[in-house]
Amino acid sequence: MGRAPCCDKANVKRGPWSPEEDAKLKSYIEDHGTGGNWIALPQKIGLKRCGKSCRLRWLNYLRPNIKHGGFSEEEDNIICSLYVNIGSRWSIIAAQLPGRTDNDIKNYWNTKLKKKLLGKQRKEQHAHARRVGGLKQEIKRESEDLMLPVGVISRTPCWPHEQNSWPIPVANACLQYYDLNNKTSSIVHIPDNTVTATMNSQYSSFDISLTQDQLYPSTGNMITTDTCHTSNVFQGFGNFSSDFACVNSQQMDGSELVFYGMESMEIANGSTNTNSTESTSWGDIISSMVYPPLVSHYEACQQRIMPQDVTFEESSYFAMRTQ
DNA sequence: AACACCTCCAACCGCCTTCGT
DNA sequence: AACGAAGGCGGTTGGAGGTGT
Numbered sequence: 001m002g003r004a005p006c007c008d009k010a011n012v013k014r015g016p017w018s019p020e021e022d023a024k025l026k027s028y029i030e031d032h033g034t035g036g037n038w039i040a041l042p043q044k045i046g047l048k049r050c051g052k053s054c055r056l057r058w059l060n061y062l063r064p065n066i067k068h069g070g071f072s073e074e075e076d077n078i079i080c081s082l083y084v085n086i087g088s089r090w091s092i093i094a095a096q097l098p099g100r101t102d103n104d105i106k107n108y109w110n111t112k113l114k115k116k117l118l119g120k121q122r123k124e125q126h127a128h129a130r131r132v133g134g135l136k137q138e139i140k141r142e143s144e145d146l147m148l149p150v151g152v153i154s155r156t157p158c159w160p161h162e163q164n165s166w167p168i169p170v171a172n173a174c175l176q177y178y179d180l181n182n183k184t185s186s187i188v189h190i191p192d193n194t195v196t197a198t199m200n201s202q203y204s205s206f207d208i209s210l211t212q213d214q215l216y217p218s219t220g221n222m223i224t225t226d227t228c229h230t231s232n233v234f235q236g237f238g239n240f241s242s243d244f245a246c247v248n249s250q251q252m253d254g255s256e257l258v259f260y261g262m263e264s265m266e267i268a269n270g271s272t273n274t275n276s277t278e279s280t281s282w283g284d285i286i287s288s289m290v291y292p293p294l295v296s297h298y299e300a301c302q303q304r305i306m307p308q309d310v311t312f313e314e315s316s317y318f319a320m321r322t323q
Numbered sequence: 324a325a326c327a328c329c330t331c332c333a334a335c336c337g338c339c340t341t342c343g344t
Numbered sequence: 345a346a347c348g349a350a351g352g353c354g355g356t357t358g359g360a361g362g363t364g365t
Contacts, residue, residue: 016333016359039350055351056334068332091353106354107332329363334356341351 007039007050014050017057021047025054026062034058060101067099071108079105079113 013021028045035041039051047054060066071079075097082093088109090102097105 014335037350050335051350052336052352053334060333088354102353103333110355111331325365327363327365330361332358332360334358336356337354339351339353341349343349344347 007052011048012042012050012053013048014053017061021049022057022062025058029058029062056103060103065099066101068104071113075100076113076116079109080117083109 024045024047028041034055035044037051038055041047041051041054042049049057078096079093082096086092088106090106094100094102094105
């Protein structure tokens, strides 16, 4: 049994709002405010509507300074970046875009932006596949002898992929801490190749192990021991090579810790600054974030965590949100 | 012209959280 | 502390309008 309905459904009007209803609601709220009680509001105005319906109509359509449609490129980027980082928390995303409602952004994402992004992503993936070719096989062969760095504290014994895993140094790694209450974030850059991703060929997954120093820097950063993840191991999906990887981790206090990084090409060709690490500015990193790596072994992922009806294309977004 | 299919978005639903008593 | 009411939120739906055949 669910909870009782908030109003008598037999006696309330449903469906699209008429201009008369809009005018009544708008004029009343502009004159008297909501009175802090949406449920009682329709009775006061003489509307045969559910209080929740009035609230929604006001918030999404009638209140002043609402913008509809015509999302700019900048707004697209903000939405994409936030979606990659915090998922479908539309109210938080909407709070970053003045005049936009969570409903509008949600609809825009579901109908247009997601498709636009997937189109771009496929293009990038195609170009990348041509560029890199068989490099990944070479990386795997040459890196099998590498040791995990000293200071790795623990591993999360989640997935049985020890049989098919190998460690890869990570470049351009950084941790971003989101304080969702204060809407602030801070970034800590981690020196190249001091962190290693343990790749799993079978499931296209990876673990990132971090030392205490990396996770809790003594630089006056916002990350503190009581807000951080209990484990020092982050886990994610995707082909790391040359793409950008990102792993979210929900914290105990509701804030989030996000790891970003690229696979370093150092082990493949012996130099320290090559094609995979050429983008080093945070602006580049942020723009990379909106093109998350595709999950190449979809079936394996689906078996473990995917909803049964998710499509191959959607799986990349799902993977980004999995922690 | 008629029909099928697709896209978009306003509105609804129900769960979870917050607030007041 | 416990409870119920209301608010807030994200997922989903239904229908209007557009497009293709």
